[in-house]
Amino acid sequence: MTSLDDIPVTQLKGVGSALAEKLARLGIHSIQDLLFHLPYRYEDRTRVVPMGSLRIGDIAVVEGEVMKADLVMGRRRSLQVTLRDDTGFLVMRFFHFNAAQKNQLAEGTRVRCFGEVRPGRAGYEFYHPEYQTNPPAMPPAEQATLTPVYPLTEGIQQPRVRGLCQQALSYLDRYPIKDWLPPALLADYQLPGITEAVRLVHLPPAGAPVHLLVEGKHPAQQRLVMEELLAHQLSLLQVREQIQAREALPLLPAGDRAERFLEQLPFSLTGAQRHVMADIRQDLSQPVPMLRLVQGDVGSGKTVVAALSALQAIEAGAQVALMAPTEILAEQHYQNFRNWLEPLGVELVWLSGKVKGKARQSALNAVAEGRAQIAIGTHALFQDDVVFQRLALVIVDEQHRFGVHQRLALREKGVGGTLAPHQLIMTATPIPRTLAMSAYADLDTSVIDELPPGRKPIETIVLPESRRDDIIERVRKACREGRQAYWVCTLIEESEALQCQAAEVTAQELVERLPDLSIGLVHGRLKAQEKAAVMERFKDGELDLLVATTVIEVGVDVPNASLIIIENPERLGLAQLHQLRGRVGRGEQASFCVLMYHPPLSNNGKARLQALRDSQDGFFIAEKDLEIRGPGEVLGTRQTGLMQFRLADFERDKGWIEPIRDMAPSLMREPRVVSALIRRWLGEKIRYGDV
Known part of the structure; x- marks a missing residue:
């Protein structure tokens, strides 16, 4: 049929x-x-609005008579049609028009048009409005309907x-x-x-x-919203099924490297870390690929959990790939893992886009021959020329920066191309529970919800740019007392060049204002070695103040740093601000975060900075971020194309998440229904499983 x-x-x-x-x-x-x-x-086009009552920004229907229609030769040629009614007049302006249109809008013609009121040279204007000449009478109110916008x-x-x-x-x-x-x-x-x-x-x-x-709350809309959210949920469960339909290498713990690693750490694992490790050990020992998301707030010790997981794979004679979204974060993982694991006889290689020529070839050979037990890098690990001999575990840091399809690309590099690698996904960006249930339905979730003992809360202070002198004085005082500080420059532009320039100008200003301090600078345009050298000097206490762009967002650990100044915090998301704040508060002394904003603040900006001042809890902050900015931005999926809904609105419709999670598994038993719903709502856009 x-x-x-x-x-x-x-x-x-x-x-x-x-x-x-x-x-x-x-x-x-x-x-x-x-x-x-x-x-x-x-749009409500059910009534005509008198022109005299219009205000800028109104979206309205007006009706009147054409007073004149003129060709205007400005910077761009336009057709300017002046309408009037009993209360005033309005201009319709067209930049794209033809002679027939000009003739149609002759003086004396009755016109009804719909548009947004803008200020113009001739008073209020509609640009390219929808219009009708000699329109029929408006329907009576009880017969009027709303006009859909697509x-x-x-x-x-x-x-x-x-x-x-x-x-x-x-x-x-x-x-x-x-x-x-x-x-x-x-x-x-x-x-x-x-x-x-x-x-x-x-x-x-x-x-x-x-x-x-x-x-968006009419039962007909909610019927469609429910089906759309269900289709997204089913598509992720399908990804999970497709990955887990392939076998994985069971990684049974053997040898004593894990014990030796724990002995050399200057601290003990928290209860939360031990609990999460138990989940991971259990998963890795199965012949089914692990798909686990580990969430943990800034400083909760996810990297140690990743290292222990890697050791379990290495002890079972397999290889591990660890992937991070930026060079600086990948490099930091490389340094940490080297310091921890090389003394245990583990060989690591570093593979990023910047590793070229002989160094790259040598790293590729070590991976292909199985000599390198861990390969650490950026998305360069996805490239075709990276061939593993026995890859059985993939660790992905900050997953939301990668698309699901990129994660799937690594599964093809599993043992013999047939066994799927286990996947451990880590994020320091706490994801609101409702969002995790929906956006990560293909993953089991573990949460490290306990900070190591001794981490002190960070006092957050919000000050306007006009208090800059006081803030610089505060930095001088802290550094004179033997502590260290960060000064973070942010820019609204995406341009890395402008961000770096801003950081350079700020560093220069601070060098002049604080001549008795030793000041360093890191930004995205420095070579990896230069960045590492500056970071190392800061870590060793040779620098008092580090001026940086948001490249220091994740993972930098300097216990003596107790003060961080963030310029223009209103330009960053809450989760990112929370990450940056987490650079301090890692030592024994009281720590402070100063958010130096540029007035005037929007209501949205005020709400975000207030949330950060009021709470240290990453999950509370993530919920607030979701409320204020929506899921596309919180997950960073504006770029990846995931979670782009047609009708559903995450904040408005979150009441559906739990029921949908409960109803999805029984529908998964009917493949025909699943594929029909995914096709209907996600079209050809997302075919995760075929990547």
Whole structure:
């Protein structure tokens, strides 16, 4: 039987090959794809607003008579059409227009138009508004409906998408959408069927509750939200199944290296570390690939857990790959692991994009021949020429900086290309529980929720830029008393060059203002050896003050540093600020973090800095970050393309997470349902398992 999935969009009136190509950029190939291209908001076009009552930023319908239509030759040629009603006037401005349009908008023509009010040369203006000439009478209020607004791509305007969706709705009478969810489930939550829900969301009926639709809480929208979140959950469970369908090498603990390693540490493991290690040991000894996420706040000792896990693999005669998202973090892991494991007879190699020529070839040979038991590096470890002899454990630090597909690429490098490596994912960015349950549904989660004894809370102070002199004085005082300090420069621009420049200027200023202090500088443009040398001098106490960009965000450990100044903290996410703050408070003395902001602060900025001042708890801060910035930013997935929802909103719809986690496993027993739901909601975008 024909389904909507089988009917191409070219069947619709007005869709030729050129338009079909543009629609394909939106992931729309079939009528079903079009029906699931859902409005992300609605506009209320049910009443005409008097022009005299408009304010900048209003989105409104106005109606009036054309006073004049002129060609204006400014920096860009434009068509300027002046409308008036009984209360005032407004300009419609078009930068793209033709002669027919100019003639259509002749003096005296009645026009109804819809747009956003902007300030312009001639008063209030609408740029490229949607309009109708000689419009019909407005429907009475009880018959008025909201107008859907759709995601677009270049070359397609709202009216076109709206028209196509209306055409697609006419197919629903002959070809209802297949409802894959059990009727009993829908009845439990009092939700409508899928066909009814899709129809209502595209074409809200007259009298539908406007506030519910605008807030995304109408039962029809919630029906679709639930199915979308479920599809994401199922896709991750499918990743897990596909990885675990492959066998792994059981890594049975042998030898005494782990005991010797623990003996040489200047501290004992915390209860939380021991508990997490028990989980990992158990997982690694199975013939099924481990998929475990270890979350731990700044300074909770995840690196020690990673080293113990690596030793279990090495003792079983296997190789380990440890991957970090930045050169500086990967390099730091390399230094730590060398100091810890070389005395135990473990050979390590360092592989990053910057390792070239003979050094690279030598490292590749050591990995291929199995001499190197641990390879540490950045995403350079993914490259085709990196061939392992017996890779059985992959440790990924700060997973959210990598896409799921990158993690999957490493599984192909497992023993003989057939056994999948075990995977240990670590993050110092605490992930809110609801988000972890959804975004990391393919992973088992362990939390190191205990800091080593002796870590003191850090006092956080928020001051404006105008107090800069006092802050510099504070740095002088701390360093004179024998302590050390960080000064972190942040910039809103992504440009690394500008960040480095800012850090250089600040370092120069501080050298002049604090001539009696020894000051160092690290930023992203320094060569790895130069960075390492400066960091080493700071660690050894030769430098009093380290000026840095956010390259010091993760992993740098200097117990004598007790003061950190962060400039423009309003430009960073809460999780990143919490990471930076964690650079201090690692020794015995009281520690301070000064957030020096640039006024005026937005309400959002105030809320974030307040949250940081009020709490030391990374998980509380992560929840706040999620509330304020949304999941795309918290997970860093704006870049990776994961968790980009069509209709679901994480904060609004988090009440669905628990029920969905409970209902997903039973649906996994029906592969046909799983693949249909994933295809419907994620399209061809995410095929993790085929990477």
